[in-house]
Amino acid sequence: MSAHAEAVFRFAHLSDPHLSDPSGASFGQLAGKRILGYLSWRRRRRHEHRREFLDALGRDLKTLAPDHTVVTGDLTHISLPQEFVQAHDWLRSLGSGDAVTVVPGNHDAYVHIAWEKSIGLWSDYLRADRASDAMFPLLRVRGPVAFIGLNSALPSAPLFATGGIGQEQLRRLETILDSLRGSGLLRVLMLHHPPVPGAEVWRKRLVDAPELCEILGRTPVDMVLHGHRHRPVHTLIRIPGSGIPVFGIPSASAAGLHSPHASEYNTYAITPTPEGWRVEVQARTWQEHSAGYRSEQIAALQINRSDSH
Numbered sequence: 001m002s003a004h005a006e007a008v009f010r011f012a013h014l015s016d017p018h019l020s021d022p023s024g025a026s027f028g029q030l031a032g033k034r035i036l037g038y039l040s041w042r043r044r045r046r047h048e049h050r051r052e053f054l055d056a057l058g059r060d061l062k063t064l065a066p067d068h069t070v071v072t073g074d075l076t077h078i079s080l081p082q083e084f085v086q087a088h089d090w091l092r093s094l095g096s097g098d099a100v101t102v103v104p105g106n107h108d109a110y111v112h113i114a115w116e117k118s119i120g121l122w123s124d125y126l127r128a129d130r131a132s133d134a135m136f137p138l139l140r141v142r143g144p145v146a147f148i149g150l151n152s153a154l155p156s157a158p159l160f161a162t163g164g165i166g167q168e169q170l171r172r173l174e175t176i177l178d179s180l181r182g183s184g185l186l187r188v189l190m191l192h193h194p195p196v197p198g199a200e201v202w203r204k205r206l207v208d209a210p211e212l213c214e215i216l217g218r219t220p221v222d223m224v225l226h227g228h229r230h231r232p233v234h235t236l237i238r239i240p241g242s243g244i245p246v247f248g249i250p251s252a253s254a255a256g257l258h259s260p261h262a263s264e265y266n267t268y269a270i271t272p273t274p275e276g277w278r279v280e281v282q283a284r285t286w287q288e289h290s291a292g293y294r295s296e297q298i299a300a301l302q303i304n305r306s307d308s309h
């Protein structure tokens with residue numbers, strides 16, 4: 001029997017749906033950086049990010065019925081108010097705010113836009129368990145897992161797609177991770193940008209990745225999930241004495257025209273062991289010939305309980 005069948009808890013990770021349609025944007029809405037993003041969408045991105053793939057992924061996800069789903073950002077293209085409404089409708093099709101957790105991406109902060117007209121519309125999906133906590137980092141405990149979400153989405157200059165966490169969020173992250181010591185929970189950190197320094201080109205990088213890794217060296221997590229690169233990533237953050245597994249995934253809506261990576265998402269099956277947990281990671285990849293998704297195991301982790309759990 002596979003670990004997926006025995007697992008006590010399963011969650012899915014998808015990213016970068018870029019699902020919205022900015023074609024109805026008014027002339028006034030396309031001022032500044034948005035015009036470049038709009039032209040890029042017209043010329044290229046609308047052919048690659050397609051609703052029919054995202055809908056197929058949603059149907060596939062429903063048949064697997066994971067206990068929780070995380071979405072690591074870039075739901076929109078150019079952060080128009082109407083795109084946030086479309087993204088909210090799509091989130092509701094995935095599940096309730098309790099069952100789905102979202103962190104935003106750089107396309108969800110393409111330009112400065114009022115919170116209540118943008119990411120604030122998704123509040124049910126990014127609210128921390130404790131109402132008194134600040135919005136980010138968010139902490140949500142589901143089954144044996146502590147999901148910790150960082151917001152790396154920041155407006156950046158034209159042609160840049162950088163992200164940043166900021167001192168205040170990093171400080172609160174360390175406090176949250178300290179508070180999880182002794183909780184016995186598996187800690188899963190989520191953010192949009194790749195957390196490994198040097199993993200992304202300069203103009204798309206997470207500017208404070210080194211500071212984040214320094215904190216994770218002192219107060220580790222058990223794995224990190226991210227998006228942004230639109231390709232599968234399986235790497236490590238080196239910390240004293242070990243490494244933290246890092247998983248990135250292709251875009252959930254990709255047709256695979258402009259990259260070799262069509263629509264994909266990952267599933268994580270968690271099974272308790274005497275030493276800690278076994279985590280089996282499977283990629284669910286779109287197959288053109290069968291017009292469906294196929295599972296492939298990409299990692300099997302044994303995570304032992306330590307002083308920091």
Ligand SMILES: [Fe+2]
Nearest residue numbers: 016074105228
């Ligand atoms: Fe993206």
Ligand SMILES: [Fe+2]
Nearest residue numbers: 074105106228
């Ligand atoms: Fe991104």
